[in-house]
Amino acid sequence: MKEITNKVQAIAAKLFEEGKIDVFLAWEKGELNFKTKSYVARNALDVKNIVFDEYSIYNVSNSLLKFRDSHERIGIAVKGCDSRGIVRLLEDLQIKRDRLYIVGIPCPGMKDPLAAARNHGGFSKKQEEDGLAKKCLDCIQPNPVIYDELVGPEQSPRQQGDRFARVKEIEQMSADERYKFWEDTFSTCIRCYACRQVCVACDCRTCIFDEMKPQWVGRENSSTDNMMYHLVKHSHMAGRCIECGECERVCPVNIPLMLLNRKLIKDVGTLFGGPEAGMQYVEGSKPPLSVYRENDPDSFL
């Protein structure tokens, strides 16, 4: 990975020197070995801080959201999942393709700095495993789907078996059992909204949960409001979730958010077919549930 770091640094330095970019988004090292975080290089001198290592798990496509209203030309290094995030932002017209110079990195799988931080912090009695992060073991697209330049050898998907196995189990439950299951699952949510903030697909300028007049979803920690939050958040992700797993990874109370995301991925796949969210970019294309046609079936109305 040192080699990849060097190559990315060299590309970023060249882009700065040729005046082709104003910023380069990637990762940098924090003070401890496992602390790798998102980074914005602003000039050729900053480039030396860029790293790509086994903890570069953060989905940097999310960092683009802070630049959507400005005019900087942006270089960005992306893994497979991050690149799918860029496709989402392009589809949603949040950023223009010609502002971006994308350096794709086929991803060998990452470790989770948060799990390492928890192990290091001493709050838990049991140590968590320090192998590849769960989201990386479940990854179907380690290779970037959109890029101007590719660095490093292609990787094969790590996901094994039926990725909808658990979803299918839950589908088999009776309606009451299922309700109970989700009610229990969401009862521990502290509504910190980290799962929303870390999500690149949550790119709405005004989020429904922040609307006050009218207030669509209450702020109580109650099963009603918690369920409303999650059902609304996740249904907004139908056809949009790029399966980057960041929401589940950052949740401070370990809510299995990917389970609901996968249910929606499965349903959207069955109902609409076509490639999954962010898997390919075709200019002007929209994901399912983002277009309106006169002849849309509306049997439920």
Place this chain on the structure above:
Amino acid sequence: MKVLSKAKLEAALNKLSDRNEVFVPMQKGQQSGYFTWKSFENGQDELMLDALNVYQSPKNAVLPQTEKMYSIKSQGVEVNIDQTYEDAHPTIIFGARGCDVKGIIAMDDVFLTRGYEDSFYKARRSGNTIIANACYEPGANCFCNAMEVNSLEPVGADVILRDAGDGYVWEVKSDKGEAVTALIADLLEEKEAKLPEVKPFIQKVDYSGVAEKLKSMFDHPLWDKLSQPCINCGMCTYVCPSCYCFDIQVKMWGEEGYRFRAWDSCMFEEYSREAGGGNPRGASKERFRQRFLHKLEFFKERYGTPLCTGCGRCIIVCPTDINIVRIIDAVKEAEINA
């Protein structure tokens, strides 16, 4: 000295729970925080008194994340308060670390001093007793010593426990402490116990002069750089033992409903949005700066002590590695060009 042997710990918690709601640090399924002893499920939950700390602080016991305040009934144009819910039922926080005790003492300043008393907080706090757990071995991210907390002698604790291996030395510190001690007097033994050796702090933090220096740093360029990675989730504020911001909201069904307060966070855009739609802290950087200025400058100016208690939680949970210790360092090192 009085000692509660660990073999009698569960008996003591049972006994205290007869008349009190007792909050203890636990690992409960996927959650790590303070939960009531009555909710403890043998074989599933794990008591965390012997761990450094738990992720969700005990502030929930005195400032619940959601707290019903009063119910309302409207008849025509008239709106009447039907019932208020000031809740003074007896609670005990059992085993709070010094940093978390300080969090509550800081909230006492906010809710009970400077000319206004919050009756809901006052009621809860009046029924609340704090049994602290002294720290002899600070963790990797602990820096309470730099934030005016004495982890061995937490100020504001009604009882202080000291883990002496097979028992807890039980030190009574106040009348409230006497009262809970009386409840389990028959379980306490009078004997000598050997206290553990005090280990040094790993984090070295120097907060001196930071509040004063920050006064002239509101527009300093360092905030741009420091805030860059922050995604303005509210995780750091929700796990923090001393963040107390709340919002008051209402739920109505036709003519009836209730008002409640719920934790809020300065990290949320909606928190500082004004009725007309403007927002003085519309940008991510501004909300980020607010959090750290409140912790390190404003609170110190108003109450004479920082609002960060050095517990280290936000350092562990932040998904973008924002580290308040590094922010203190950065402020210390910053150059101010007047």
